[in-house]
Amino acid sequence: MSQVLKDIWRIEPVSRIELVDETKLTSGTITNLTLDLLKAGLLKETELTTGSVGRRRVMLRLNEMSFKIIGIDIGRSSYEVVTTNLIGQILDSQEVLIDRDTDPLQVLEGVAAIVRKSMSQISEQNDKLLGIGLSIPGPMNLKEGVLLVPPNFPHWEHFEIRKELESRLGRRIVMNDDARTSALAERWFGHSRKLKEDSFVYITMGHGIGGGVVSNGEIILGNNGLYGQVGHITVVPGGELCECGNRGCWETVGSIPGILRRWNPENKNSTIEDFFKAVQAKDPSAERCLEWTLQMMESTLTTLFNVYDPALIIIGGKLYPYLESYVPRIRHHVQASVYPSARSHVIIESASFGTSQSAVGAASLVFGELVERPLDVLDEVNMANE
Amino acid sequence: MSQVLKDIWRIEPVSRIELVDETKLTSGTITNLTLDLLKAGLLKETELTTGSVGRRRVMLRLNEMSFKIIGIDIGRSSYEVVTTNLIGQILDSQEVLIDRDTDPLQVLEGVAAIVRKSMSQISEQNDKLLGIGLSIPGPMNLKEGVLLVPPNFPHWEHFEIRKELESRLGRRIVMNDDARTSALAERWFGHSRKLKEDSFVYITMGHGIGGGVVSNGEIILGNNGLYGQVGHITVVPGGELCECGNRGCWETVGSIPGILRRWNPENKNSTIEDFFKAVQAKDPSAERCLEWTLQMMESTLTTLFNVYDPALIIIGGKLYPYLESYVPRIRHHVQASVYPSARSHVIIESASFGTSQSAVGAASLVFGELVERPLDVLDEVNMANE
Numbered sequence: 001m002s003q004v005l006k007d008i009w010r011i012e013p014v015s016r017i018e019l020v021d022e023t024k025l026t027s028g029t030i031t032n033l034t035l036d037l038l039k040a041g042l043l044k045e046t047e048l049t050t051g052s053v054g055r056r057r058v059m060l061r062l063n064e065m066s067f068k069i070i071g072i073d074i075g076r077s078s079y080e081v082v083t084t085n086l087i088g089q090i091l092d093s094q095e096v097l098i099d100r101d102t103d104p105l106q107v108l109e110g111v112a113a114i115v116r117k118s119m120s121q122i123s124e125q126n127d128k129l130l131g132i133g134l135s136i137p138g139p140m141n142l143k144e145g146v147l148l149v150p151p152n153f154p155h156w157e158h159f160e161i162r163k164e165l166e167s168r169l170g171r172r173i174v175m176n177d178d179a180r181t182s183a184l185a186e187r188w189f190g191h192s193r194k195l196k197e198d199s200f201v202y203i204t205m206g207h208g209i210g211g212g213v214v215s216n217g218e219i220i221l222g223n224n225g226l227y228g229q230v231g232h233i234t235v236v237p238g239g240e241l242c243e244c245g246n247r248g249c250w251e252t253v254g255s256i257p258g259i260l261r262r263w264n265p266e267n268k269n270s271t272i273e274d275f276f277k278a279v280q281a282k283d284p285s286a287e288r289c290l291e292w293t294l295q296m297m298e299s300t301l302t303t304l305f306n307v308y309d310p311a312l313i314i315i316g317g318k319l320y321p322y323l324e325s326y327v328p329r330i331r332h333h334v335q336a337s338v339y340p341s342a343r344s345h346v347i348i349e350s351a352s353f354g355t356s357q358s359a360v361g362a363a364s365l366v367f368g369e370l371v372e373r374p375l376d377v378l379d380e381v382n383m384a385n386e
Numbered sequence: 387m388s389q390v391l392k393d394i395w396r397i398e399p400v401s402r403i404e405l406v407d408e409t410k411l412t413s414g415t416i417t418n419l420t421l422d423l424l425k426a427g428l429l430k431e432t433e434l435t436t437g438s439v440g441r442r443r444v445m446l447r448l449n450e451m452s453f454k455i456i457g458i459d460i461g462r463s464s465y466e467v468v469t470t471n472l473i474g475q476i477l478d479s480q481e482v483l484i485d486r487d488t489d490p491l492q493v494l495e496g497v498a499a500i501v502r503k504s505m506s507q508i509s510e511q512n513d514k515l516l517g518i519g520l521s522i523p524g525p526m527n528l529k530e531g532v533l534l535v536p537p538n539f540p541h542w543e544h545f546e547i548r549k550e551l552e553s554r555l556g557r558r559i560v561m562n563d564d565a566r567t568s569a570l571a572e573r574w575f576g577h578s579r580k581l582k583e584d585s586f587v588y589i590t591m592g593h594g595i596g597g598g599v600v601s602n603g604e605i606i607l608g609n610n611g612l613y614g615q616v617g618h619i620t621v622v623p624g625g626e627l628c629e630c631g632n633r634g635c636w637e638t639v640g641s642i643p644g645i646l647r648r649w650n651p652e653n654k655n656s657t658i659e660d661f662f663k664a665v666q667a668k669d670p671s672a673e674r675c676l677e678w679t680l681q682m683m684e685s686t687l688t689t690l691f692n693v694y695d696p697a698l699i700i701i702g703g704k705l706y707p708y709l710e711s712y713v714p715r716i717r718h719h720v721q722a723s724v725y726p727s728a729r730s731h732v733i734i735e736s737a738s739f740g741t742s743q744s745a746v747g748a749a750s751l752v753f754g755e756l757v758e759r760p761l762d763v764l765d766e767v768n769m770a771n772e
Contacts, residue, residue, distance in 0.1 A: 244692075
């Protein structure tokens with residue numbers, strides 16, 4: 001059933017005959033499986049009229065409004081709760097600013113209050129909640145649902161986040177780190193699905209630089225859960241000491257604090273808005289600093305094409321909107337630097353969900369589980385909604 | 387049968403009871419499958435006496451001498467043909483020096499003559515040839531068996547190497563590029579098997595720097611066949627122009643020509659032996675050049691741990707023997723630079739097969755096919771040996 005649901009997700013709208021072609025299953029099996037999916041409310045049928053004689057075909061689609069998903073993103077400067085439908089459209093979103101010193105338990109109470117309200121709304125509308133996902137800075141022990149020692153995120157070290165949230169909400173929580181959930185937002189709801197490419201690198205550029213690498217549709221974890229730490233590619237050997245312990249990481253020169261430290265080491269209060277205003281005003285030191293930032297970014301993106309050979313690179317994060325207008329130039333330089341045989345494949349896209357990327361990514365974790373294990377997830381939903 | 391053969395390869399010597407545990411197959415199925423593998427000559431039984439009462443257990447092992455494999459490596463300065471057994475031990479090896487201007491057809495005639503002699507020897511000893519593998523500089527179109535435009539390898543552009551060799555030898559050839567075959571030598575015959583780790587990065591350092599990344603036992607190819615181009619990680623942004631089109635690649639500073647250009651730009655005839663003699667003689671310019679080379683290597687290895695998060699990194703190639711004595715220092719610096727949670731996992735090993743790495747790797751391609759599709763490969767062997 002997982003394979004059929006995944007095929008429908010990938011190529012909808014699709015007729016049963018096309019599904020037989022696609023899956024190599026018998027038409028009897030397809031009829032039964034799609035009937036089960038229709039009964040579960042995951043699919044809907046629409047009629048399509050084609051050709052001059054008006055032949056009508058019954059097409060299957062995801063029934064995007066049949067279930068709601070709640071995605072929680074807890075970040076260093078805010079938390080956000082979104083409600084989405086089955087195709088990642090945001091139906092409701094609420095963001096609360098916090099600062100680095102806010103107590104985790106206080107954050108959790110705030111999060112839980114919003115989630116409980118969203119859950120009531122969903123059940124008042126006679127809708128079903130498919131599940132709740134959580135996105136939070138890594139690294140973490142995914143199996144135990146416990147944070148490790150996330151950089152720049154004091155008070156949260158070794159915090160048993162999953163247990164704490166599950167006990168407050170009475171539902172199982174599926175979680176991952178914010179770079180990976182952001183990547184999975186693209187996998188299940190964004191560019192990866194639209195372009196039918198299931199191997200890509202997602203980069204989030206903001207106060208830090210993180211990454212998530214999806215290969216053949218799966219997020220790659222690596223041997224210690226550290227695969228894809230693209231912000232910690234050395235770009236200035238022997239350079240500035242990074243929080244990770246290495247020197248000259250891309251994050252030390254390419255993140256918001258990295259840019260500001262280089263532009264104006266004296267003034268610790270300048271913001272990234274100030275910096276880009278200075279660039280617009282053609283301030284020479286800001287222009288030089290930007291030029292270096294872009295060159296480092298081009299170097300690193302070239303490295304990423306050479307080490308991961310992805311179908312595309314998708315970039316998001318708080319810094320990215322300021323850089324977006326430079327993408328044509330960046331793409332041009334990267335194209336000139338990668339292997340000749342890869343030059344026509346240099347695709348750089350902007351993240352699909354703006355400032356809600358991680359929260360939508362948290363919701364996409366739930367959708368991913370549905371596609372991989374539809375029967376288990378639906379059983380759980382029915383139990384929870386009874 | 388593939389799964390059982392792979393389990394035996396991985397954990398031999400192994401009893402049938404242990405195989406039932408390992409594979410979750412029934413003991414009847416294991417009895418039948420191992421009987422087939424014994425009949426095919428791939429396994430042998432040995433008796434193991436354990437415990438004080440001298441209980442005897444029948445253990446299964448790979449019958450390493452049952453089949454021979456021929457591995458061909460065609461490089462820029464020599465070609466080599468090895469005959470190995472089923473566990474990658476070299477039984478016979480012959481190397482012929484060539485220069486960059488040697489005509490490909492002349493190389494092929496030389497290769498074919500040696501291979502034919504090896505084939506006769508194998509059949510004179512009533513042994514069976516499992517297959518022939520080929521290793522050659524990439525990039526290549528693996529499906530068509532045609533080289534693309536390998537750097538530093540004139541005359542070989544767009545050469546239909548597989549067709550040319552198959553027509554001369556009358557056997558199917560399985561091929562891959564030299565960095566990947568070298569990695570697969572470790573996968574099937576070397577460290578990866580010994581350490582029971584199936585995710586690692588293999589680096590070959592010589593006139594160029596290449597890489598092969600194995601994840602969950604599979605060599606990763608990427609979207610354009612360019613995954614794992616570790617020599618083309620940017621380490622000096624805006625640095626020297628590399629053959630690949632990028633600037634400041636690790637290859638431009640870390641390869642043999644890169645070191646020699648930096649050490650002694652005037653003298654184009656100095657060799658890497660000269661350089662390391664000068665280092666031993668404490669020549670200050672050589673010592674400075676070596677220090678920079680090692681720092682770039684440490685930076686890049688840190689990057690590799692951060693992007694691929696492998697269980698281990700294995701290094702080989704013509705340059706590596708000169709660097710091997712520095713590995714403790716390199717490991718120490720890399721350990722200090724990777725993520726705290728990965729520090730205890732920084733494992734750097736030397737390649738297992740010295741100067742014959744690529745040729746043994748070519749042979750390992752054949753072994754890999756046997757493990758993945760044992761029935762097909764054995765059918766083909768029986769046809770060819772009839």
